[in-house]
Amino acid sequence: MRKTVQLLLCIGLLFNTYAQAQHINYLNYRAMAVPYTSCFAQKGDLKINLLRQTYFPDNGWTKGSSFRYRTKTAFTGLFENNLLVYDNHINLSYGLTNQINLSASFLYSKRSEIFIPSSVEGSIPYRGTTNAFNLGAAYHNKLSAYFEFEVGTSLTLGKGNFRYEESISYEFQHEMSYLRYHTFNHNLVAGLSFRYKKLQLTAQVNTGYFRHYGISYNPVLPYAYEEIVRHFYVHQTDYYIDPALIVNINFRRLGLQTHLGYPYVAGESKISKPTPSIGIGLSYKILKSKQEGNFKLLKSSRAR
Numbered sequence: 001m002r003k004t005v006q007l008l009l010c011i012g013l014l015f016n017t018y019a020q021a022q023h024i025n026y027l028n029y030r031a032m033a034v035p036y037t038s039c040f041a042q043k044g045d046l047k048i049n050l051l052r053q054t055y056f057p058d059n060g061w062t063k064g065s066s067f068r069y070r071t072k073t074a075f076t077g078l079f080e081n082n083l084l085v086y087d088n089h090i091n092l093s094y095g096l097t098n099q100i101n102l103s104a105s106f107l108y109s110k111r112s113e114i115f116i117p118s119s120v121e122g123s124i125p126y127r128g129t130t131n132a133f134n135l136g137a138a139y140h141n142k143l144s145a146y147f148e149f150e151v152g153t154s155l156t157l158g159k160g161n162f163r164y165e166e167s168i169s170y171e172f173q174h175e176m177s178y179l180r181y182h183t184f185n186h187n188l189v190a191g192l193s194f195r196y197k198k199l200q201l202t203a204q205v206n207t208g209y210f211r212h213y214g215i216s217y218n219p220v221l222p223y224a225y226e227e228i229v230r231h232f233y234v235h236q237t238d239y240y241i242d243p244a245l246i247v248n249i250n251f252r253r254l255g256l257q258t259h260l261g262y263p264y265v266a267g268e269s270k271i272s273k274p275t276p277s278i279g280i281g282l283s284y285k286i287l288k289s290k291q292e293g294n295f296k297l298l299k300s301s302r303a304r
Contacts (some may be wrong), residue, residue, distance in 0.1 A: 026085045027053055027114050027272040028265060029232065030210055031107045031132035031158040031183055034089035034279050035244040035259050037202040038101035038138040039148040039193035041093065042289035051089040051257070051280030054082040078278075085114040087279075095289065099141050105134040107158065115164075117227045124224055125165040132183065133159020140193075148193050150204075156185035160212075162222035175220035179229055182214040200248040207241040228271065235267030244277075253288065257281030 014232040034051035041047070057077025062070045088107070093103040108131045136154025143149060159182045167174040187208030194201045213236070219225050244261035261277040 004251040010041045019065070021086050025272045026081075026111055027115055027126070027228070028111070028268050029128070029130060029160050029162070029181070029183070029212060030109075030238075030240065030265060030268075031130050031134075031154070031156050031160075031185060032109045032263065033105065033107055033154075033187075033206065033242075034085040034087055034281065035204055035206065035242070035246055035261055036089075036091060036257065036281065037150060037191055037200075037204060037246055037248070038103070038152065039140045039150050039191065040195055040200065041095045041101045041140065043095045043098045044287060044289040045093075045095040045285060046287035047093050047255075047283055047285045049089070049091040049093065049257075049281055049283045051091065051279060051281040052082075053150060053259070053261070053277045054078065056121060056276045056278065057081055058275075067159045084110070087135040087277075089090075099139055101138045101140065101152075103134075103138070103154070105136070105154075105193055107134060107156065111162075115228060116124065122223075124227060125226070126162060126168045126224075128160060128162030128179075130158060130183070132156045134185075138189065146194055146196060148195070150189070150191045150193065152189045154187055154189075156183075156187075156210075158183050158185075159214075164228065166221045177219045177221065177224050177229075178217070179232065180216040181209055181212045183212050185210040195250075198249050198251065200246075200250060202246040202248070203244075204246060205241065205243050207239075209237065209239045212236045231271050233265075234238055238265055238267040240265040243297060253285040255281075255283035255285075257283065260263070 023192040034053045036051060038047050056125055057074060059070060059074050059077060062073050088108040089105060091105040092102055093101055096102050111128045115126055134154050134156040136148050136152055138152025140148050140150035162179040164177045165174050185208060187206055189204065189206045191202050191204035217229055242261055244259050246257065246259040249256045256282065259279050264274045
């Protein structure tokens with residue numbers, strides 16, 4: 001377990017080093033799903049997952065400072081991001097068979113930041129939320145006693161609401177412009193999972209496309225449109241890929257999760273640089289598979 005934690009810390013430091021090489025804008029409009037796996041689920045398992053992720057901070061401005069100061073700043077920035085830039089995911093999954101898992105989810109993303117344009121000086125404070133419902137199914141099967149693979153797909157419908165604060169000068173009152181839209185998402189997910197006792201490690205890739213429609217934009221001043229919203233109209237349809245490494249510790253009913261990811265959206269990456277994600281999760285088996293109970297009874301009878 002200690003080696004696993006050390007590995008995750010090393011990967012996190014590598015991700016953070018990459019993030020420091022660029023100025024990060026956390027702006028995206030997609031209904032973001034936090035990674036989780038259906039591998040090793042059994043028929044009859046009914047489980048609820050509470051998942052949350054945030055994003056590594058931009059600490060490039062601390063370059064040249066002491067290691068202690070940079071570490072403190074990184075953890076402070078991560079804590080602030082957890083309050084201002086995050087994705088929440090509530091998932092209910094059911095094992096229809098030993099190989100097929102069905103799921104339903106509610107997704108909620110929050111973005112509250114200052115957008116820094118790359119072309120001109122200045123900044124645009126913005127705040128936005130995206131919420132959506134998701135229905136999915138996944139097929140998983142054994143490769144050996146310790147390994148399983150999974151493939152799945154899901155459909156997501158939701159809506160977003162963003163507001164941008166802008167002003168032609170600091171001397172004038174700041175005005176608000178609003179962007180509202182609906183969104184549709186279709187994805188494919190593939191993963192490979194290893195389990196040993198309570199520990200489970202999963203490498204997963206989630207990829208797909210989304211379409212924003214029903215757009216309503218009420219501009220007051222042109223600055224936000226020129227720097228941000230015009231790009232949104234150009235990329236109403238976009239493609240993404242979200243690789244992730246997931247670590248689960250599974251007890252009899254309770255489960256703990258952490259993950260590292262790197263969500264990348266093709267079009268949005270032109271105004272919002274991709275940055276690594278980090279997340280945690282908690283799961284609880286509301287119903288347990290009857291097969292597990294039957295296996296324990298059989299094992300007990302054989303012991304007698």
